Amino acid sequence: MAGGEELTLKILVDKAQNKVLFAEAGEEFVDVLLSFLTPPLGTIVRLLSMPSDSSQLKFGSLSTLYQSVSALQTKHFWTKVGKDMLLNPRNSAAAQCQKLKIDIDDTARTKYFMCPDMLNNKHAGSPLLSTLEDVKCTCGSLMNTQMELVASDVRLQESTSGVFVTETASFIITDDLQIMPNLLGTTVALLSTHGKTDRNVPEQRTLKMGVEEVLNLLRGSLLSKTPLTDLVRQGPFSCDIVKSDTGKYLPRITDSINTNCRRMAVKVLVLKSTKKALLAQVEEDFVDFLFSFLTIPLGSVVSLLGGECSFWSISNLYKSILSLDVERHIKSQDLKDMLLEPMLAQKFLCKNQILPIREVEAPTLCCVFNGPHSYLIDKQNSPFLQCSQVICVDPKNPTGGTTVVGGFIKGPATFMVSDDLTVIPFSSLSIISALNRLNISLGDVEEREMSIGMEEALGLLKASLESTSALTDGLSLVLQKPKQEKNP
Ligand SMILES: [Zn+2]
Incomplete structure (x- = not known):
């Protein structure tokens, strides 16, 4: 994290209510705000549940999901690196975020x-490369000689200031994080909706923000409808998580990714009287699917859920980007796409991912061999240099090499998933003790076999953000249907 840096934000405050009417900001602050869409969910859970954070907020079932990864023994993962990838997922926009005045993704x-x-x-064979440390090579050794990438992305180095928005742009930001071009009309409209009278003259203030305040703003953007006011009041956040309608999704990403045919089988223990999912017996593919939530960038989650998710202010932020002009406000179409559909970092995609998400394309890197002085170059930038193209290994592959294994979790294996997405290795005894703990009579329990396709998968992703009963809420459409008896 960039230490000691400070952002300043001019705000207009209703003195009587101590409420922010709107803020006026330039490129530095808006870049930081837009960068909120880039970290994967796992990073957000980790950043906002630091021990120093007294509020210890829980995000639906994501916090318990994250803890499950942390608690699951390494032997259940194909590689130790794979477990670390889930606990510290990479941000595919890291190169851009590095240039922010305050980058909270550490x-x-x-x-x-x-x-x-x-x-x-x-x-023998093509030279292999890894973007993570201690990944196994095909020869059995660990790939741990760090390589220098000489003259990396020239295009990134060219522009020295401004990350996502143009340097000269100026914006108005509402309390619920709608970003608008700074125009006279916008200001007048915002003031008139507030009903400014002579007795109630707004006051201009300057807000100074360090890392702590930016983290608070990220928290507010997820949980509150008035994150800027919350920041000014410095009080606890008003928690406005609202469960939105289930079952209505308008996935934005549809081109070229067809995952419709993939399905996963799970067995769910359902309480007949309340249609509540108690727990599920699942295989490694379903655990990979759940754990992959932690690797999906926040912006992609909003996109997958069609712009409608329980994170009110983040949704506003997302929708604002749609209406900002390329070149006039946002520097390029590529950057706009990066914010609207941030991809998984390189090598984070699982083979059988059911959600329509993509990982970033790796640059074509080449190695200039010179013993201990070997180095990497981007082939595009030095087309005439004598070098060999390197191939990236899959860090999830236990034998090294570039073959993509299914996912993070070693199979075949059976796991138990609780309603709050706690994942543990399957054991009949833990099921019995779970039923005892919940004080449930066995007569009220039935086992349902379910097939999870994309619709159910999106339901589970959505429920994981807003509910501590993610299985019940995510599968509600299936649970409401009467049990289908198997044909004899
Ligand atoms: Zn080797």
Whole structure:
């Protein structure tokens, strides 16, 4: 995190109510605000549940899901690196966010590693590269020789200031984080909706924000409809998580990703009287699916849920980007797309992902071999240099190499998922003790076999954000249907 940096924000405050009417900000603050869409959910859970955070807020069932990854023994993951990928998921926009005045995402930056034997010419085949440390090479050694990438992305280095929005742009930001171009008409309209009278003259203030305040604003953007006012009042956040209608999704990402045919089978123990899902017996594919929530950038989650999610102010922020002009307000269409549909970081996608999400395309890197002085270059920038193209290994693959294994979780294996998305290895004894703990009579319990497709998958993602009964709420459409008896 950039230490000691400060953002200033001019705000107009209704003195009587101590309420923010709107803020006026330039590129530095708006860039930070827009960057909120880029970190994966796992990073957001981690940042906002730091021990220093007294509020210890829970985000639906995501906090328990994150804790499950942390508590699950390494032997259940294909690789130790895979577990760390879920606990510290990379931000695919890290290169951009690095240039922010305050970057709250403190996840390690992308580094490059190769097998030491590779550099001593002891390997046959294409040179292999990893973007994570301690990934196994095909030869069995660990790929832990860090490589320097010389003259990396020139396009990134060209522009020195401004990350997402143009340097000269100026914006008005409402209390619920709608971002608008700073125009006379906007100001007048906002003031008139507030009903300014002579007795109630708004006061101009300047808000100084460090890392702590930006983290508070991120928290407010997820939980509150008035995050700027909450910041000014410095009190506890008003929690406005509203469950929105289930079952209505307008997925934005539809082109070229067809995951419709994939389905996962789960067995759910349902309480007959209340149609509540008590727990589910699942296999590794479903656990991979749940854990993958932690790797999805916040902006992609909003996009997957069709712009409608329980995070009120984040949804406003997202919708604002749609209406901002490329070049006039946002620097390029690529950056606009990056914010509206941030992709998974490189090598984070699971083979059988049921949700229509993508991972970033890796740049074509080449290695210039020179023993211990070997280095990497971006082929695009130095087309005439003598070098060999490197291939990225899949850090989830336990034997090394580039073959993509299914996902993070080693199979075949059976797991138990509770209603709040706690995931533990399956055991009949823990089911019995769970039923005892919940004081449930066995007569009221039935087992349902369900097939999870994209619609149910989106329902579960949505419920994981807003509910501590994510299984029940996410599968409500299926649970409401009467049980279908199997044909004999
Ligand atoms: Zn090797």
